[in-house]
Amino acid sequence: MVGIYFSGTGNSKCAAELFCKEYDNESSAYSIEKKETLAAVTDADFFIIAYPVQFSTVPKILRDYITDHKELWVGKKVFIIATMGLFSGDGSGSLGRLLQSCGANVIGGLHLKMPDSIADEKALKRPLEKNKELVKQAEQKIKESVKRLKAGNPTQEGIGVLYRLAGFFGQRAYFGHKTRAYSSKLKVDADKCIGCGLCEKLCPMKNISIKDQKAVSSDRCTMCYRCINKCPRQALTLLGKRVVEQCGIEKYI
Ligand SMILES: Cc1cc2nc3c(=O)[nH]c(=O)nc-3n(C[C@H](O)[C@H](O)[C@H](O)COP(=O)(O)O)c2cc1C
Ligand code: SF4
Ligand code: SF4
Missing domain, CATH: 3.40.50.360 (Flavodoxin domain)
Structure with a gap:
């Protein structure tokens, strides 16, 4: 198996x-x-x-x-x-x-x-x-x-x-x-983003790139929420307006 x-x-x-x-x-x-x-x-x-x-x-x-x-x-x-x-x-x-x-x-x-x-x-x-x-x-x-x-x-x-x-x-x-389709709705708060590149590295869809030291999202997001949960500045949102709490399995085991 x-x-x-x-x-x-x-x-x-x-x-x-x-x-x-x-x-x-x-x-x-x-x-x-x-x-x-x-x-x-x-x-x-x-x-x-x-x-x-x-x-x-x-x-x-x-x-x-x-x-x-x-x-x-x-x-x-x-x-x-x-x-x-x-x-x-x-x-x-x-x-x-x-x-x-x-x-x-x-x-x-x-x-x-x-x-x-x-x-x-x-x-x-x-x-x-x-x-x-x-x-x-x-x-x-x-x-x-x-x-x-x-x-x-x-x-x-x-x-x-x-x-x-x-x-x-x-x-x-x-x-x-x-x-039904990949999403273009990921939002980057440019005031919070420090251009660290972590989201770009983590994204399974290569949906994010860094331009002029800021994250820029495209239209290939599969809504996995990985980047949103990991961004050190809580600069990314998708369905809601602000990050309330970042999660990851490592916090719970
Ligand atoms: C875009 C999106 C939609 C979701 N829809 C549901 C849902 O319909 N029902 C539900 O119980 N959980 C829903 N969830 C929660 C996830 O399925 C759940 O947290 C899952 O265990 C995350 O697994 P992962 O850590 O492997 O990504 C949704 C999560 C996301 C990001
Ligand atoms: S992880 Fe957050 S702070 Fe770092 S580049 Fe992406 S959006 Fe900006
Ligand atoms: S939510 Fe997932 S697929 Fe969408 S941009 Fe973030 S890491 Fe990429």
């Missing part, structure tokens, strides 16, 4: 790595951002794929990765882990349907509530202790899910018609359009 993940702020990476470690000593998790990943996973016949839910759908960068490498999934067994701040309905199912359309055999799904990566929406922020507790609970859920997978009875969270209806009416119908 091999793990593949896309992760903006580390939750999905952490989940994929722990799942692999629990499964056996030979399984490893690979980021879709790394060039060497394709070569490392090509011969696998069983994948787990972890990703952060965005409005009950799959981030555009991961959708593109799946469809750009269609041949990789044909006839392969896939188990999906969807990480989320609160609720996704059919997080696993959303990616599952895409993979099935590429010929994969989706055998189950797991939903993990984790710290919310949206740093610029006050209503979504939780106290540090609460986030630590969520991560502990997620670890426990992963252990139980691996046990069930090994026993031939994989968890089916997010898979099926009822979950799909919940995902559609709970989120996608109203906000799903936001992830």
